[in-house]
Amino acid sequence: MTTPWPDLTVSTSSQALGGDGSFRMMPTDAFAAGPASGRVEVHAGGHALLATYTWTHPQDGPQEGVLLVGSPEEDGTVRATWLDGWHQQPGPMHLSGSLEGDTVRLGATYADTWGWQVDLTLGRGTVRMVMRNVVPEEAVAQAPEGTNASAGPYDVMDLRLTCGPPG
Numbered sequence: 001m002t003t004p005w006p007d008l009t010v011s012t013s014s015q016a017l018g019g020d021g022s023f024r025m026m027p028t029d030a031f032a033a034g035p036a037s038g039r040v041e042v043h044a045g046g047h048a049l050l051a052t053y054t055w056t057h058p059q060d061g062p063q064e065g066v067l068l069v070g071s072p073e074e075d076g077t078v079r080a081t082w083l084d085g086w087h088q089q090p091g092p093m094h095l096s097g098s099l100e101g102d103t104v105r106l107g108a109t110y111a112d113t114w115g116w117q118v119d120l121t122l123g124r125g126t127v128r129m130v131m132r133n134v135v136p137e138e139a140v141a142q143a144p145e146g147t148n149a150s151a152g153p154y155d156v157m158d159l160r161l162t163c164g165p166p167g
Contacts, residue, residue, distance in 0.1 A: 003042075003045075003046040003047050003071040004071065004072065004099060005042045005046055005047075005048075005049045005071065016037065016039060016163075017037060017038040017039060017040070017127055017161035017162060017163060018035075018036075018037050018161060018162065019035075019036050019037070019159065019160045019161035019162055020033050020034065020035060020036050020159075020160060021033070021034055021035070021036035021055035021056065021157060021158065021159040021160070022034075022157065022158045023055065023056075023057060023058065023156065023157045024155075024156060025156070027135075027149070027150075027154035028148055031158070032058035034055065034056025034057075034058065035054075035055075035056055036053065036054060036055045036056065036159045036160075036161060037053065037054045037161065038051060038052060038053035038054065038127060038129075038159065038161050039051070039052050039053075040122065040127055046071075047070060047071045048068060048069065048070055048071070049068070049069040049070075049104075050066070050067075050068050050069075051066070051067040051068075051069070051120060051127070051129070052064070052065070052066050052067075053065050053066075053067075053129065053159060053161075055157065055159060057086055060086060063084065063085045063086040064084070064085050065082065065083060065084030065085065065086075065087070065088075066082070066083050066084075067080055067081075067082045067118065067120065067129075068080060068081045068082075069104055069106075069120070072098070072099050076098050076099070077096055077097075077098065078096065078097050078098055078099050078104055078106065079094070079095070079096050080094070080095045080096070080097075080104070080106050080118075081093070081094055081095075082094075082095060082106075082118065087131070087156075087157075088116075093108050093110065093116065094108060095107055095108040095116070095118060096108070102121055102122050102123060103119055103120065103121040103122075104118075104119070104120040104121075104122075105117070105118075105119050106118045106119070106120075107134075113136040113138060113139075114133070114134060114135070114136055114139070115133070115134025115136070115153070116131070116132070116133060116134065117130075117131065117132040117134060117153055118130070118131050118132075119132075125162055125163045126160070126161065126162050126163075127159070127161045127162075128158070128159065128160050128161070129157070129158075129159040129161075130155055130157070130158050130159075131155070131156050131157040131158075132153040132154060132155055132156060133153070133154060133156050134152065134153045135149065135150070135151050135152060135153075135154070136151060137151045139151070
């Protein structure tokens with residue numbers, strides 16, 4: 001099977017990416033923006049995509065993460081391993097999903113019923129990574145009365161990077 005990564009990363013591979021990232025903890029919080037950077041590289045004979053990134057937490061300062069994505073399997077499934085010094089540590093999270101055009105869509109479950117989603121979009125000279133927390137129905141049912149909460153995904157982090165040094 002041929003790998004899609006060289007085609008998708010032709011304009012971003014091995015180049016410094018700079019931009020900004022927006023973060024919020026809860027769906028009712030406002031996003032806090034800060035500087036971000038990254039790099040996207042193809043490894044393992046073109047069968048692995050490695051995205052490394054930095055972002056800035058509004059209280060805890062600079063953070064970093066890594067997402068290793070394998071080539072799509074014959075059924076189209078894409079598998080990945082993710083670590084982030086703030087979101088996901090000390091052990092990695094293993095995600096699966098699909099490649100849809102220029103976007104890798106990944107998801108996993110944690111704490112039994114909560115979900116995590118990562119969308120990595122590789123454009124011409126741009127990279128966007130959106131992370132979402134997925135709130136289960138039972139968490140909403142257990143929330144204190146009067147809490148403004150709903151089940152389903154909400155954006156936690158949105159990194160927008162372009163070729164060039166961090167801005």
